Amino acid sequence: xxxELIKRSAPAPAMRFLSPLLGLFLALIAGAxxxxxxxxxxxxxxxAFFIEPISEMWSVHELLIKAAPLILMGAxxxxxxxxxxWNIGAEGQMIVGAIFGAALxxxxxxxxxxxxxxxxLIFGIMGGMLYGFIPALLKAKFKTNEILTSLMLVxxxxxxxxxxxxxxxxxxxxxxxxxxxxFHEWARIPEMMPADGRANWxxxxxxxxxxxxxxxxxxxxxxFEVKVIGTSPKAAQFAGFDAxxxxxxxxxxxxxxxxxxxxxxxxxxxxxxxxxxSPGYGFTAIIVAYLGRLNPIGAIVAGxxxxxxxxxxxxAQISLGLSDKIARVFQGLILFFVLACDTLILYKxxxxxxxxxxxxx
Amino acid sequence: xxxxxxxxxxxxxxxxxxxxxxIGELVVERSGVLNLGVEGMMVMGAVGGxxxxxxxxxxxxxxxxxxxxxxxxxxxxAFLTLSLAANxxxxxxxxxxxxxxxxxxxxxxxxxxxxxxxxNLDFPFLTDLPLVGPLLFGQDPIFYISIALVFGVSWFLFRxxxxxxxxxxxxxxxxxxxxxxPVLRYRYLAxxxxxxxxxxxxxxxxxxxxxxxxxxMTAGRGWIALALVVFASWRPARVLxxxxxxxxxxxxxxxxxxxxxxxPSQLLTALPFxxxxxxxxxxxxxxRATLINTPAMLGRPFVPDR
Numbered sequence: 253x254x255x256e257l258i259k260r261s262a263p264a265p266a267m268r269f270l271s272p273l274l275g276l277f278l279a280l281i282a283g284a285x286x287x288x289x290x291x292x293x294x295x296x297x298x299x300a301f302f303i304e305p306i307s308e309m310w311s312v313h314e315l316l317i318k319a320a321p322l323i324l325m326g327a328x329x330x331x332x333x334x335x336x337x338w339n340i341g342a343e344g345q346m347i348v349g350a351i352f353g354a355a356l357x358x359x360x361x362x363x364x365x366x367x368x369x370x371x372x373l374i375f376g377i378m379g380g381m382l383y384g385f386i387p388a389l390l391k392a393k394f395k396t397n398e399i400l401t402s403l404m405l406v407x408x409x410x411x412x413x414x415x416x417x418x419x420x421x422x423x424x425x426x427x428x429x430x431x432x433x434x435f436h437e438w439a440r441i442p443e444m445m446p447a448d449g450r451a452n453w454x455x456x457x458x459x460x461x462x463x464x465x466x467x468x469x470x471x472x473x474x475x476f477e478v479k480v481i482g483t484s485p486k487a488a489q490f491a492g493f494d495a496x497x498x499x500x501x502x503x504x505x506x507x508x509x510x511x512x513x514x515x516x517x518x519x520x521x522x523x524x525x526x527x528x529x530s531p532g533y534g535f536t537a538i539i540v541a542y543l544g545r546l547n548p549i550g551a552i553v554a555g556x557x558x559x560x561x562x563x564x565x566x567x568a569q570i571s572l573g574l575s576d577k578i579a580r581v582f583q584g585l586i587l588f589f590v591l592a593c594d595t596l597i598l599y600k601x602x603x604x605x606x607x608x609x610x611x612x613x
Numbered sequence: 614x615x616x617x618x619x620x621x622x623x624x625x626x627x628x629x630x631x632x633x634x635x636i637g638e639l640v641v642e643r644s645g646v647l648n649l650g651v652e653g654m655m656v657m658g659a660v661g662g663x664x665x666x667x668x669x670x671x672x673x674x675x676x677x678x679x680x681x682x683x684x685x686x687x688x689x690x691a692f693l694t695l696s697l698a699a700n701x702x703x704x705x706x707x708x709x710x711x712x713x714x715x716x717x718x719x720x721x722x723x724x725x726x727x728x729x730x731x732x733n734l735d736f737p738f739l740t741d742l743p744l745v746g747p748l749l750f751g752q753d754p755i756f757y758i759s760i761a762l763v764f765g766v767s768w769f770l771f772r773x774x775x776x777x778x779x780x781x782x783x784x785x786x787x788x789x790x791x792x793x794x795p796v797l798r799y800r801y802l803a804x805x806x807x808x809x810x811x812x813x814x815x816x817x818x819x820x821x822x823x824x825x826x827x828x829x830m831t832a833g834r835g836w837i838a839l840a841l842v843v844f845a846s847w848r849p850a851r852v853l854x855x856x857x858x859x860x861x862x863x864x865x866x867x868x869x870x871x872x873x874x875x876x877p878s879q880l881l882t883a884l885p886f887x888x889x890x891x892x893x894x895x896x897x898x899x900x901r902a903t904l905i906n907t908p909a910m911l912g913r914p915f916v917p918d919r
Contacts, residue, residue, distance in 0.1 A: 255696050257696075257698055257916045258696070259918075280699065282862060338702055340706065390890070390893075390894055394894050394897045394898060395897045396890075396894050396897045397840075397843060397893060397897070398651065398894050399681075400836065400839060400840045400843065400889070400893055401700065401890050401891075401894075402891060403836050404833075404836065404840070404889050404890050405886075405887040405890070407883060407886040408786050408883045408887060411879035411880065411882050411883040412879070414879050414880035414882075415877045415880070419877060470883030480899050481888075487872050524748065535706075535710060536710075538703075538706055539707075539710070542703060575717070575718055575721050577714055577717040577718045577721065578714075579712060579714075580715075580717065580718075581711065581714035581715055581718055583710055583714065584707055584708075584710040584712075584713075584714050584715070585710025585711065587703070587707035587710060587711075588689070588693070588704075588707045588708075588711060591699045591700060591703055591704050591707060592693070592697055592699060592702075593692055594695040594699060595698060598698075599698065600917070601697075604644070612650065
């Protein structure tokens with residue numbers, strides 16, 4: 253049996269939307285098989301993984317907390333990926349954003365007023381942008397591969413955070429735990445409905461940013477530029493679009509989003525700086541971007557789906573006695589199957605039986 | 614054994630997994646395919662090698678399992694990018710995410726267990742020679758495989774007809790296809806070879822370098838291997854030099870930490886990654902060498918027309 257790809261005369265727009273659904277469905281089937289292999293009833297396991305975590309109000313709040321950074325970074329990465337700039341270092345940009353934003357309440361703990369939180373958010377954005385600027389500069393000026401540099405910088409950022417939390421910024425009253433001092437009330441993002449759960453206004457910020465980016469991409473000249481540079485660099489050159497400027501634009505934008513996600517995470521859910529600020533949100537955001545069709549609005553839905561896998565992993569650990577590593581497996585499976593199904597946008601698949609034709613590979 | 618020998622030996626041990634993984638990826642990229650999933654294949658090899666060696670009690674079977682898991686993981690990538698013409702960058706990333714997840718799931722019960730170490734070679738008399746003895750005749754078996762791979766791949770790519778065909782596919786798959794060369798079959802085999810190498814490199818980590826299983830124990834080595842291929846401008850001998858340079862950097866930083874140099878240990882840990890960035894920037898300055906050697910079809914999907 254052989255598999256042949258037959259190019260469609262035009263990309264199938266319906267498949268663009270069906271592919272992620274199909275991909276999710278296949279990931280669920282693969283997940284069911286995995287649960288059976290681990291000796292759990294698959295229906296019960298899938299229920300515990302995907303339904304139980306959102307059956308109660310407080311856990312829906314947890315979902316929003318996890319979704320906020322995923323949506324923000326996923327939306328930013330959409331712009332990068334659409335313009336063919338492979339920023340895979342959002343994790344590092346998020347960490348540096350968290351460090352920059354946290355500098356205010358940690359270094360100036362006595363400055364407590366309503367200005368401090370907006371300033372922290374701005375600092376966070378600037379930190380992320382600054383860190384995204386490095387691979388952009390190296391790519392634009394030296395043609396250095398941005399995939400590798402942005403990724404290497406993640407490891408560097410993790411070490412920077414580890415050092416700063418264990419060293420200079422360690423809480424003086426913290427019994428030597430590796431964590432910063434707790435942020436004062438003015439430096440915390442308020443919760444939306446404290447009576448029901450912990451979700452904070454960071455989620456709303458994420459939605460607003462994603463919608464703004466979605467509108468920019470769909471309606472503005474800049475958005476058009478992003479798409480043209482990504483799909484046909486030659487045409488972009490004729491139109492006078494500057495691919496080098498686009499490198500900076502996309503990296504700074506995605507870096508800013510990631511930095512904002514970082515400061516939202518620490519000023520929202522955690523309230524202090526710890527040696528890790530993210531369980532790999534920056535990498536999961538790549539999946540969010542793809543599942544959301546490289547469209548910032550789509551990233552909102554995709555961000556919620558991927559946030560659910562994190563909660564599902566925790567639920568699987570508690571109610572099924574399985575490892576929370578299952579979440580990572582699911583995330584990988586989702587990206588994997590969505591990419592596979594994306595083939596159907598451009599091609600029809602034909603299975604042919606029997607001997608190979610001569611000259612066919 | 615003197616201090617110099619000990620340091621040289623640890624550098625070789627640190628360089629070996631980088632070298633093997635990079636040589637494998639070099640062949641993949643020479644065929645025009647960019648597999649960013651090296652880290653994922655490597656970590657699968659590490660967990661597979663460790664688990665099977667623990668269960669069977671035989672580290673050699675562990676090595677075979679590591680290679681097999683690397684190949685299986687690479688086949689997922691091959692199916693998506695070759696048979697389904699999926700985006701290679703994104704698929705490679707998904708392979709890394711999947712590999713890190715599956716490996717931590719598989720290895721969870723084995724965390725903290727003492728592993729089976731693949732023993733070093735020991736020849737009577739030869740290994741006892743001063744300096745050259747332990748370096749040439751007293752290392753772990755995979756070290757010798759890694760050196761053999763460099764020469765083997767170099768010979769294969771530049772001295773054999775099949776190697777020439779492989780490179781021609783990497784430079785222009787349309788022409789190769791027009792000449793009747795089965796492009797996808799070559800690429801499948803190249804990707805599987807890359808998977809086998811990455812798996813073996815992972816097996817080296819969990820059976821020789823630190824004979825135990827730790828979650829995410831590859832710790833970015835797969836990515837450094839990818840960078841090494843670029844650094845080496847797709848030349849096997851330069852991969853050898855690069856891998857030993859990075860081995861030296863990572864061992865140097867460990868010694869610096871042990872000596873208690875007044876620099877934060879985190880900075881030293883970050884050093885190999887910073888060094889990678891610097892080296893990548895320096896190498897990308899040499900535009901001509903890069904242009905000559907970069908496989909022109911790198912990362913571009915190929916769908917045979919009919």
